Amino acid sequence: MKQLVRIFAVVLVVAFGLMALAAKLNSSQGYSGSNTLTIYNWGDYIDPDLITRFEQETGITVIYQTFDSNEAMLTKIEQGGTTFDIAVPSDYAIDKMKEENLLLPIDHSKIPNLSKIDPRFLNLDFDPDNKYSVPYFWGTVGIIYNPELAQGIEFKSWNDLWNAKLKNNVLLTDGAREIMGMSLNSLGYSLNETNEDHLQEALRKLEKLSPNVKAVVGDEIKMLLANGEAAAGVVFSGDAAEIMDENDTLDYVVPQEGSNLWFDNMVIPKTAKNLDGAHKFINFMLEPDVAAQNAEYVGYATPNQEALKLLPEDISGDTRFYPSAEVTSHLEVYKNLGKRMLGHYNELFLEFKMHKG
């Protein structure tokens, strides 16, 4: 008993000590002040130097938090109790947040840099007139492959993944919309398909892919592909850029049947406390030199046409990551299909994962 009390006493003392230390550190960094801006962004999705620069230029202290899926972000904001001033959801998630009244309109007069965005990324279906969102990055979904391991297969079409030579050699990203969408596209259907027969057909086609699938994984896919664990993978273009940064033998292609074109936009959630700071931050991120530096660091494609001019030719001229307007016109943006349909997509995806082949 005595020993137990002693253990508890030690734990309590250590805990209070750490708490006092943390409070001291926080106050010395100015985190206790009222002039803060809380940003909720994807992991590894900003150049940290830019946050420092923003803090120096404006005197606002930034609190930066990250999420790893639109759904996780949505759940957290929906439940409340948070004070995010800025969030960076993807297209269909913005639509959903709008529907659920989770967003505040953006005051365009405070964002003069909006004019620097390429008009083909403005006024899109998920947010007409950009009332609630401003483009941050955009990209595609495609196949990344390792020519040394792909046994001479030249990837052009989604159907190349079904090649029997790739047995147990394909990695898939763990997303129901991405993988179901890929199968739908390979059959010539839209990736926003809601016709039950077509969805079942897509599932049956995916089940035929099972022998080739080595694993369905999350963020680990980058590490696994860079290490040469598989010949090919289905990934987002930004992940592909990151992988190719580490291992330049790999190559990325957007299949000819079409694919997903996605956008991550900055929004101001309803929970925002520092509206003025949020607008300042959005405008700051649209400065051409800032956007260029960020694009170089993160590896995704910037929608900022002025920033594009500042990027080195080997980045801005890379049509794998900056496909032409002609290519992007074939690609589809995910539509918000509603909770019920998303649930159905997910159940089909689970069924595919359970299929042993």
Next chain:
Amino acid sequence: MSRSSRGLYLIPYYLWMVLFVALPVVLVAYYSLFDIEGHFTFSNYANFFTPVYLRMTLSSFWYALLITLFSLLVAYPAAYALTRTKHKQLWLLLIILPTWINLLLKAYAFIGIFGTYGPVNSLFKAMGLGGHQILFNDFSFVFVSVYIFIPFMIMPIYNALEDINPTLIAASRDLGASSFVTLRRVIFPLTLSGVRSGCMAVFIPALSLFMLTRLIAGNKVITLGTAIEQHFLVTQDWGMGSTVAVFLILIMAVLMPIFGSGREVRK
């Protein structure tokens, strides 16, 4: 101490039990009665009895069984050896130590160890066995799960072994029993309580494992835990997620008496 003041001391306990044990279970049961659009319905329960979820339940059971079985096979001899060693406390500490490390970290380490170019495959190649795919299959999933659960199996068995009165073993020997007969007829029955609580401590969490199914099994093993995670985080179908959770609770409630508390056996 008067009766009323004793009741007073119990208030925090009751409060805790109601707030953190009873209420969550009631909430889970309540949520399971609503569909994705928030309408009252029993359709989630009907949905559970479709092939998709039944197969998932079956596969959860199968893998949990395998994990428990292999844990027991490794843990029993290990616990037995532990009682014979000189520095028991040190060995015990070494066995408990890995549980202090975050599960995610251990899983990531195994991705490296079992990878195509990892140390295990290098060893195979050096031994002339050639490269194999060890990661993302049933073997790697069961192996890593057993590794993670083994301390929880060893501890109760070790405690039960320690509790055995050594004179009983001496008596068995004196009466002419061989070591094997002593183990089978004396030691094992006396440690049955430890084996039962060990199995319970492994089987029930193994039934709802979810992170390892993705990291180590590459989503080629799907358990009920995976389904719950997906429904809460991806589809936001809390009703269906809760329904799966209700069934897990029911399954555990059925299993508890089978494993027994262990106490009554020792009388």
